[in-house]
Amino acid sequence: MVTHADEELMMQFQAGNVYAYELLCERYRTRTFAFIYRLLGGDREPAEDLLQDIFVKIAGAARLYEPRAKFSTWLFTIARNHCRNYLKSRPYLQQQVTVSADIPAPPGVDAGVLVDTTDNPAQNVQNRETAEILEAAIRRLPDAEREVFVLRAVEGFSHEESARILGLNPATVRTHYHRARQHLKADIGPVLDPTSSTPENRRPA
Amino acid sequence: MNPCETYAELLPEFLDGALPPDLAANTATHLAECAHCRDELRFVRTLTRAARELPSPTPGDAVAIRIMQSVLGARPVPRRTEFGPVLDVEELADFLRVDPATLDRYIPDIPCFELGGKLLFRRETIEEWIRQRELGIGLQPLPEPQPIPEEHEQTVSGGVQWTL
Numbered sequence: 001m002v003t004h005a006d007e008e009l010m011m012q013f014q015a016g017n018v019y020a021y022e023l024l025c026e027r028y029r030t031r032t033f034a035f036i037y038r039l040l041g042g043d044r045e046p047a048e049d050l051l052q053d054i055f056v057k058i059a060g061a062a063r064l065y066e067p068r069a070k071f072s073t074w075l076f077t078i079a080r081n082h083c084r085n086y087l088k089s090r091p092y093l094q095q096q097v098t099v100s101a102d103i104p105a106p107p108g109v110d111a112g113v114l115v116d117t118t119d120n121p122a123q124n125v126q127n128r129e130t131a132e133i134l135e136a137a138i139r140r141l142p143d144a145e146r147e148v149f150v151l152r153a154v155e156g157f158s159h160e161e162s163a164r165i166l167g168l169n170p171a172t173v174r175t176h177y178h179r180a181r182q183h184l185k186a187d188i189g190p191v192l193d194p195t196s197s198t199p200e201n202r203r204p205a
Numbered sequence: 206m207n208p209c210e211t212y213a214e215l216l217p218e219f220l221d222g223a224l225p226p227d228l229a230a231n232t233a234t235h236l237a238e239c240a241h242c243r244d245e246l247r248f249v250r251t252l253t254r255a256a257r258e259l260p261s262p263t264p265g266d267a268v269a270i271r272i273m274q275s276v277l278g279a280r281p282v283p284r285r286t287e288f289g290p291v292l293d294v295e296e297l298a299d300f301l302r303v304d305p306a307t308l309d310r311y312i313p314d315i316p317c318f319e320l321g322g323k324l325l326f327r328r329e330t331i332e333e334w335i336r337q338r339e340l341g342i343g344l345q346p347l348p349e350p351q352p353i354p355e356e357h358e359q360t361v362s363g364g365v366q367w368t369l
Contacts, residue, residue: 015304015305015309016295016298016304016305017304017307018277018304018307019304021276022273022276025269025272025273025276026269029261029264029268029269029272030261030264031261033261033262033263033264033268034261034262034263037262038262042261043261047264048264048265048268051264051268051272052268052271052272052275055272055275055276056272056275056276059275059276083232127258130255130259131259131260133256134256134259149256153217153218153252153253153256153257154256154257154259156257156320157219158221158223159218159221159223159231174214174215174218175214177214177217178210178213178214181248181249181252184252185248185252189248192248192251192252192255193247193248193251
């Protein structure tokens, strides 16, 4: 089977091939949704609405796309800006995020599906619990740190790509990412790595 | 900022192999000497692995349908249904009911003329071209079969035998 590069599919869509865009949507729908969902602190309904808005917006702006830019970077830049605008227009969301952080598993997320990498049931339960604890801790991060952490650690974007998506100086991205890790270490460090100690008692002399 | 904090910020890029060689070498030297930073490196690894293995929340199935309906609905130019005697490439795509990308593959085979740097097509000639490509019952052969270019032979050769 021939796999077309994202950029090639986008060029085909620019030339009028709607099916090329359908393929792109198929390819990025879940990943983009997961990104939006996490940036919105686990709020499913607006995340689905934003997902639709984003793919429709990209279709409308397709003629502006230049293949010099990596499609995924372009897509996530638009997605992040949409989330930012949405969060600005919903100042009371922070309250909802705090509440939702206590919910064990967000609806629609089968926390066991991707973490069940072993036949050991006890290990599976532990992996699932760790995933839920990490998701909740990510939701508790300040917005700027959560954005960087999700892009870098969860989505696997490089340092430069993350800076481009967020429109930030690479040094700022580095600092936000470091602070996010420190917050997560203080929050759930012992859960992730039971053999390590908290930052407070491991400071070098 | 103490040196450990400076190096701690660089650890993810160190693990990605994205640091410039001299900075990577300095970081490696510091790690060899500093137990605290080695501990930090292990945490970065553990955290990154846990983050990559997080299950992806998935959108509902209806969203995919809604997206494509909106995209199709937002197409700026609807397919044309009325055509003049001369067509440009986009009009020809609509006339033949294919998308322009598909049409591109057939352009070398389609009779056309050029004017002002633009490829144009006579609608009458296109209709004739379609007739030549048609296969099936009820079609009449052309009165004077034209010599067919070599690349056409495969697709059209069966057609000249049409009889009722």
